[in-house]
Each structure stands twice: as C-alpha cells, then as structure tokens.
Amino acid sequence: MTMHRDVWVLLEAEDKKIKSSSVALIDEGRRLAVQLGGGLTAVFLGQTVEGMDHLVGTHGASNLYFIHDETLHQYAPELYERLLTQLLLGKKPYLVMAAATSLGSDLMPRVAAKLKAPLVSNCVEIRVGEDMKFIKPVQNGRLHATVVCKAPGTKMATVDPDVLTIAKEENQPKIAEVTEMRPDTEGDRLSIRVTGFLKADHRTIDISEAEIIVAIGRGVGSEENFKIIQEFADRIGAAIGGTRPAVDAGILPFERQIGQTGKAVSPKLIIMCGISGAMEFTKGIENARTKVAINMDRQSRVFKSVDLGIVDDLNRVIPQIIEHIDAMADEEKGQ
Amino acid sequence: MEHMWTREIFWNVGADKKIVVYCLAVIALGFFSYGIYRRYFLWRKVSRNKGRISFDALGKRVRSLIIDGLFQRRLLREYYPGLMHAFILWGFFVLFLGTLTIALQEDITSPLMGVSFLKGYFYLLYKLTLNIAGLLAMAGILMALVRRYIIRPDRLSRSAEQGVILIWILIILVTGFMLEGLRIYSLKNSWEVWSIGGWIVSEILSRLNAQDFSVLYLHKVLWWAHLIISFGFLAYIPFSRLIHLVTSPANIFINAPTSQAVLSPIVNFDASGSFGVSTVKDFTPRQIFDFDACTQCGRCQDNCPAYISEKPLSPKKVIEELKARWLETGELMKEGNGVEGKRGGENDGLLDEDVIWSCTLCMACAESCPVYISSFEKIMELRRSLVLMKSTFFPEIATFFRDVETFGDTFGRGRAFREDWAIGIDVKKISDGNQADILYWVGCQGTFHDRNNLIAGTLAQLFKAAGADFGILGKEEYCCGDPMRRIGNEYLFQKTAQRNIELLGRLNFNKIVTYCPHCFNTLKNEYPQFGAHFDVIHYTEFLRDLIRAGNLKITKNMEKRVAYHDPCYLARANDIYNVPREILKSIPGMRLVEPERAKRKTFCCGAGGGHMWMREIPGKKMNEVRVKEIMNGQPEIITTSCPYCLIMFEDGVKSLGLEGIKCLDVCEIIRDAL
Incomplete structure (x- = not known):
C-alpha cells in the first residue's frame, strides 16, 4: 500500500507565541505518526513567531507550512478555510488534527465540509488500529463514545485542549523545514472580519465560561x-x-x-x-x-x-x- | 271559607290578555334560543377538534349536578358569597317553579280537566313559599351589591354588566312584591298575610292611604312592566354573564367524571402533527365550553399558590384571557373573515410564558372551582405546545430532559447508582426470577437525593421490621415520568411510562408501595391510560395497615407539637389525608396542629409541575409562604410525606431563619416512636 500515512497538526498562536495546546498537539501528532509510520507536518497561518522552526522541529514535526499574510493576522474564517483546504487537497495527509479551541472548532468543520472528509470533534483519545478510533465525551461528559472511521482518505479530528499536555521527555533540538507561503488574498471578499478584541472581564463573564x-x-x-x-x-x-x-x-x-x-x-x-x-x-x-x-x-x-x-x-x-x-x-x- | 283562599290569575288585567302574554313569552324564548344558537356555534365550531358530550358515568354526573349545582356544595365552602349566591339561585328556582305551577293550572289542568288546585291551604302554603323565596333572593341580591360595591374583594373583576344584572333582578323582585301588595291592598283579605312580602307593601300603601283608582291603575302598569322586564331578562340570558345559568350546570354535568389528578394523554404521536395548544382553535369544544361556564367568581385565584406568592399567574385571568381570545376568533369566523383571521387566527402567545411557567400543577384552582373548570389543564396544553412544538423552555429544563432521557432519573446519575441508598440495609431485588409480595417503588428522589435517600432507607427498615415481604427494582427502576409530563414533555413521559409498564408487567408482585406521592399518582392513575392497572398504594397507607395489624408497635411517647402538611398529589389528587393523620395520632403525646389550608385544600410547597428543576419566577418564594403559614400553629416539627415538600420546607425553614424547627417525613417520626 503506497498510501500516505502522514499526520498534520494545525498550530495556533497567542501573544506572538505558539499556544501550549498547539505544542502539546505536536507531541500527540508525533506519537500517532510513529504508530502510523508516517511523517508529521505542522501548519500555521498567521504572523511570524520567533523560533517557530526550532520549536516545531524539536517536538517532532519535520515540516512546517507557514502561511502568512497581513489578512491572516487575525482569524478570518473564510480565508483560513480556503487556504487550508487548498493545501490539504494537494498534500492529502492521512490525519489532520487541531485543538478544539474556538478557532479549531470553527475552522475544522468548514474544511471538513469542503474536503468531504470525516471529522470527529473534541476527542480525548485517538487510537491507531486497522481503522482509526476516536474517543470523545458525549452527554455532557458522562459517557464516552468510540467513533470508528472507516472512510478512505483524509480523516480529521479536533482534540479537547484539556487533555493536551506537553510531553515531559527531553527532545533533541531540531529544526523543521519551513515552507513559507504567501497567498494571494486580493480577490477575497470576506463577509466575516475581525474588527477587534475585548478582553473578558471576570466581573461580567458568563460563569459557565469562567476559569x-x-x-x-x-x-x-x-x-x-x-x-x-x-x-x-x-x-x-x-x-x-x-x-x-x-x-x-x-x-x-x-x-x-x-x-x-x-x-x-x-x-x-x-x-x-x-x-x-x-x-x-x-x-x-x-x-x-x-x-x-x-x-x-x-x-x-x-x-x-x-x-x-x-x-x-x-x-x-x-x-x-x-x-x-x-x-x-x-x-x-x-x- | 277555605275555598276563598285563592286568587284570580289575571286579576285587574283581564284573562283576555293571556294571548298577549304568550306572544311576549314566545318572543322572549325566541331571543333566548337565538342567543343559545349563536353561542352553540362558538362552542362547537371554533375548535378544530371534534367534541362529543359523553353520558358515561351518568350517576356521577347527575349526583354532581344535584350536589354542586342545586345544593351549591362547593360555593357554600365560603359562607358569605356562598349563601349570597345560593339565596338568589334557590329563590329564583322556587319562583320559577311557582310560575310553572300557575301555567300548569291555567293551561293544562284547568282548561282540560276543570281542576284548579291553587286554592285553600295549598294556596296559602304556595304563597308563603314563594314569598320566602322572593325575600331570600332579594337578600342575596342586596348581599351581592354590598359585596361588589362596598366590600370589593380583590378577586372580583369590575364590569358594568354585573351591576346591570343585579339591578335588573332587584327590579323584577321589587315589582313582583309591589304587584302583590297593590292587589292585597285593594282586595283587603286578611288571610293574605301569608304573602309576607306583598302584605308588607300593602301595609305601607294603607299607611299612605292610597286611592283605589290610582292603585288599580298603578297595578295594571306595573303588571305589564314586571312582565316585560322578566321576559326581557329571559331574553338577556344568552347575551350576558347570565349564560352561566345554562353553561355552569352543563359544565358540572360534562366535567363531573374527569379526575384532576390525571392529565389527558396525547394519542398517536406519529399521526398527529401538532401537540398542545398554540391557538384557541386547538382547544377541544369541552375546554372551550369551560371558558363560557366561568362566572369569574375568583375562587381559583384566591386558592392559587402562585397568585398568593405574587407570581404573574392568576388562574382566573387565564380563563378570562382565553375566553376573550375565543370570542374574538369566533366573531371573526362568523363574519366569514376567513378561518385564519388576522387577530384571532394563528397567533402565538395566548398567554405570557411567565404565566405558563408559574403554575405548579397543584390543582387548587380546579379543586376550588364551583363549576368544575380546570385552569391548570389549559396551562398544561400551552406548556405542551411550548415544549413539544416550539422547544421553548428554560435551559435548565433542557438539562433536565437530557438527564432523564440518558440516565432514566431526574438527577442524571445513572442506574449504576440506583442501589446505593440501600447499602447496608440488605433489600431483596425483584427480577424475572425473584418475586415478592410488595414492590417498593423508591423513586428518583428517594434513590438519589442525599436527604431523601435517608427516608427511603428508613422506610425499607420499617418494612423489614414489620416483616413485610418486599423487594425493589434496583438498577431496573426508572423515573416514573411525572415531572416530564407536568413540564409538558408528553412524548418523553409516554416513552418512560411504556418502558416501566413493560417491565412491571413482566414481574411478579401483588402490590406496589411508593415513597413519593408523585410516583404514586402516576403509577396508580396515569398508567391505566396505557392499559396498565397495578394495585398501587402509598407508603402511608401501608404503614397504617402495618400499625393496625400490630406489625409495627408504637412504644414511645412523643410530647411534641407536629404540623402535618398534605402533599397535593396525596390529598387533593387521591383523597389520602386521614391516613397520615391516623398514623401520627397513634403516637401517644403527639399534638397534631392543622395548618390553615389542609387536606384537599392544601397549599403547594412550590416544587410541583417541574419547579424542582426550574428557576424561581419573580414573586415571593412559595415554600416560605407555606412555611410561614404552617408556623402559625407553632409546631416544633413540620412533617409531610412527600420528598419534594420536605426539601422545600427544609430550605424554607433555613431561609426564614427558624431555629430548632425540624422537618421530618412521617416515617421518620414513626421510626423514632417504635
């Protein structure tokens, strides 16, 4: 079988740093890639983060696709969707993962729909076997369902950020091979635009979202x-x-x-x-x-x-x- | 001289005028019939459902009609308004019979057989009776005027029509007495003193020294006036609130066999596309008839725990508002303004959602209604529409539905924990191969709530101590479905009920004993709707039997003042209020204090109708209102036999800062007295 068994992970940044949940996601990706016998690739859309190639490489991803453009500095759903879809259509990885953050939870379903790929959201565990098995909480976390993915082609998953922890073991410092891409976004007419951010005020935040x-x-x-x-x-x-x-x-x-x-x-x-x-x-x-x-x-x-x-x-x-x-x-x- | 004791029927007017009288009668009856016919259209045609008047349980219907219609039992629960109404009703009833008696003599016995019976002693008795009736009716009217315009209770709505009706009746009565007085004055027969009212008028006339000629003239004018006013009154009935003369007794007849404890099921979920009521047309003709039977007496409002707790609900206003919408819709339909008229057609929001969710389904409104109208039944229909059609309910209720649907219990815990309450008690489990005499139905509250599960355990220990052969379903037990049904999720209720019925039907036991009155009512009264007839008793009944039989021996004295609170679904729904009292009284030294509202008139604790899982709707806290009421009797212990009530009272006692007041279940008191 000459099938690609590559694993891809989607990274996110916050305050000009790669989010810790994304770093943990690379670790998880590496674990799965080893079991699948494929390579690990990271993809990041946004602003340059210092030492990104080093961080990504050290945690085990050999490649990093870095798509940057001014319009990508903030999450733009339609644009992110188009660019990621185009990239994935060309590379056809076996598994694509993102953390189930607000970005991941919004973007991955959009891409999955475009790729007509199966997506399992909010997983707490992913198992490699004859078929991929995705374990996720249902009924408000009181039960766990195992979703078996039998479809050929790319499979997608978002992972509960609460279960993503950065691996403790020391990694050999490595540098990932970075492929920079500058997309042409001139023609894109965005119906959703981010105009600014309001920091959550602990006094007014909804208690169901409070940390x-x-x-x-x-x-x-x-x-x-x-x-x-x-x-x-x-x-x-x-x-x-x-x-x-x-x-x-x-x-x-x-x-x-x-x-x-x-x-x-x-x-x-x-x-x-x-x-x-x-x-x-x-x-x-x-x-x-x-x-x-x-x-x-x-x-x-x-x-x-x-x-x-x-x-x-x-x-x-x-x-x-x-x-x-x-x-x-x-x-x-x-x- | 006995034969002289009679009167000429058309005295001073002339018997030849009889034909005119009958013509007027026909005209009045014509108006009356036309009015009823118009109404009939509204009763039957506004609803898109078919309605049929059923005559099953005829005995019960007739009995209720006599007791609550003729003898005014429910009205007389309140003395002033009760007697007031009864005087008017009975007075007019007798006067009407009197008029019929005259018609009988003048049109049947006298012309056909030559028999006139209105003479002699019978005539005197007849006159006396009619005069007393007339005076009673007058007293009733005066009481009503005083009440409406001087006392002005909060529950009465203001409308000119009410005053018009009262004055109209008063005029009929006064002109009647005046006519009699004028006649007695001119004939001057001393034996006519038996006609008390007329005699008084004649005495006044003689004081005034009235002229014979003017008396006769006045009599003639008044005679016709009285006749026209009276016939006019008859014609006015179907066009005013007086229609209750027809609709209220009819409603008693129609609704008498309906049990308030049982909600009507939605049949055939798959075939029906619409559930509950979202427009007036969704009501059944029977429910619509309820609107027209309502006299706006306001007894429901006075007894509604939501209204008393200042929540946005008045059961009286519910009926008033729905009635207005029904009439509006009906008029539009009559005008041919299309079946879907602009205002009365497919409109949302027959009632405010806050009103719909304020009801605790305690049934106090239906219990207090003199003419058997159930306000909560209408609210229930609207809830069903909100829940099943529009999926509009508080988010906490969504959590609740999901819990029951996923885990089979109202706590969302799951069957794995179903037997935890019984750890250390060693209770038998009933299963396919394991039978027992008594199936102890613990219920979700008894199983999972960390206060109520102690009571469930106490009960099991009492059963064991009495040597009863009982078992539980353990992990197989499931929610009975009551809260879902009363929140409006009939679908989930029926699914739950069918699951339970299938299981219970397979097992071997003789009787079901429940801890919770809600489970009790559902298993006993509502499961039969789905073909399941189990012998279900409440634990208070079971304990009473065990105590009577000497299986449980009360040995201790308890010098305590104890107030027993009747749970709605035990007392009001199932008439069980003497049983717990009998148990408590069997304990020597115990002083039972009765709350103001007790037995069938009990007051909701605040947790019924799904409110255990709902936010507090603005107003006072119902449990605090009730605890305060109970505390008027200065009890040391508040006891009840319902898990919901107990939780509510423990909370109420805490939030009112009442030190040293204990809230106990009846079975805990028994345990302490053994």
Missing part, C-alpha cells in the same frame, strides 16, 4: 460579607457565582446561579464560601477541576467532595489570603 469562580452560599450571610468576597474575586480574577439561596436573597442576579436550577460550570478552580454543599448546588460543579471550600461547619456536606477544605470563618480566612496576595504583588514590584 476561576468564587461561589457564595447562604453562609455568606450579609451584603457586607459579600464585599470582602468581591475584593477577593477581583484580586484573583474570578467570576462570582452562587447558590440559589444567594440569588433568592438578592445578593446575586439569576445569571450567576450555579446548580440544578441554574448553570453548570466547569472552571479550573472554584472556591466555595459559606456553601453547605446541597446536591441541588453540587450538581452544577461536577465538571469543575479543583474545588476548594471554606465553611465554619466541620460536618458540612460540602467537604465530602472538595480538593481542599478550610474549616474557618471566611471573614478571617479571606482577608488573610488577600493580604498574602498583596504582599506577593509588592514583592514582584520590588524585584
């Missing part, structure tokens, strides 16, 4: 205590959410309610203050990664399922944490 949440419950008691919580949340850039009693008491608006009758959240860190941990609430934080609880009641149900439990008055604990953060900030300034 850090400070959650409050009935135990916070008064609006007075709430001020300390707000100060704390501002210090750590956290969004504030809460239980139904906190909403019913008028401390928070309904959009900030977490739980059975509110929103399900999936932050990397949630700090729960004065929350008893009734299951009507905990149902909403099942997907939170690290859970911390501060509660005066040692017997509180909330401590059953947290990573760190602090048995104390939040009026004592939180000012101390704030003080600590401020001290750390001063130290940084001093240096």
